[in-house]
Amino acid sequence: MFILSRNFYESPVCLCEMGATWVLANEHIPVLVPPLDYSDVKGVIPLTQGLKINDPLKLNSLKTKIEKLFTIEKPLSFSTWERKRDRILSRIKNSIENQAFSVEEQSSSISPFIEYRGAKFKRKPSGGFEESPYCLKCEGGTFAMNGRMPFVCGSCKSTSGFKGVEITTVLSEVEREFS
Numbered sequence: 001m002f003i004l005s006r007n008f009y010e011s012p013v014c015l016c017e018m019g020a021t022w023v024l025a026n027e028h029i030p031v032l033v034p035p036l037d038y039s040d041v042k043g044v045i046p047l048t049q050g051l052k053i054n055d056p057l058k059l060n061s062l063k064t065k066i067e068k069l070f071t072i073e074k075p076l077s078f079s080t081w082e083r084k085r086d087r088i089l090s091r092i093k094n095s096i097e098n099q100a101f102s103v104e105e106q107s108s109s110i111s112p113f114i115e116y117r118g119a120k121f122k123r124k125p126s127g128g129f130e131e132s133p134y135c136l137k138c139e140g141g142t143f144a145m146n147g148r149m150p151f152v153c154g155s156c157k158s159t160s161g162f163k164g165v166e167i168t169t170v171l172s173e174v175e176r177e178f179s
Contacts, residue, residue, distance in 0.1 A: 003053075004041060005033040012132045012143035015154050029062070034096050054092050059085055113139065114178045118161025119151060121174050129174055131167070133160055 002021075008014045022028055030050035032038065038050070051058030060081075067075045076084070113120040119133035119142065133142050135153035142151035144164030151160040151167075162170050 002028060002030045003033065004030055004036055006036050006040075009036060009041060010134065010139075010141040012141045012151070012154070015141055016143055029065075054089060054096065056085060056089060059089075114174065116174050116177070117170060118159070119170075121171075121178075128179065129171065131171060133167070133170075136160070 002018055008018075030041070032041070032050065032052045034052060034054060037052075051062060053059075063075075063081060063085075066072070075081075112123050113134065114123070114129075115136060119136055120139060121129045121133055123129055133151050134140065135142055135156060135158050137158045138153060138156045140153045140155035142153050142160060144151045144167070147165035148163055150163055152158070
């Protein structure tokens with residue numbers, strides 16, 4: 001099961017782990033956390049069995065699938081399941097709304113990104129910068145397949161101006177110049 005949020009999808013490390021798991025797993029179910037939508041992950045992994053975390057009908061299907069997969073002999077009654085599901089969906093809705101409000105607040109302040117050597121680096125709220133560079137063009141997550149290659153955007157395939165092995169040095173430079 002892949003739980004896909006915007007933060008997950010923008011993280012090169014998470015994308016690499018998801019790719020490795022997808023290759024090795026017999027079955028996988030992508031679960032999207034809004035505001036991430038199916039169109040945001042098109043072409044990355046098959047979404048034929050995927051669902052949005054706030055879709056009650058798809059959650060019913062997931063419950064049935066899990067019960068069969070784990071041969072659960074005494075599953076919850078449908079009325080009990082719906083009551084518990086709806087309670088969780090209410091919490092999810094509140095969490096998504098609070099997150100959207102938080103994102104709006106952040107977007108009205110200074111840019112969370114700085115540009116350096118053909119990539120963008122995101123500021124952490126606690127100070128410093130995230131360790132993974134972002135795409136200079138689309139701000140998507142990037143990854144380096146091996147140390148000798150530059151970082152590549154998972155969305156638009158743009159490359160950074162430095163190689164994977166240089167990330168520690170580049171991060172030190174970013175910290176010195178922009179903190």
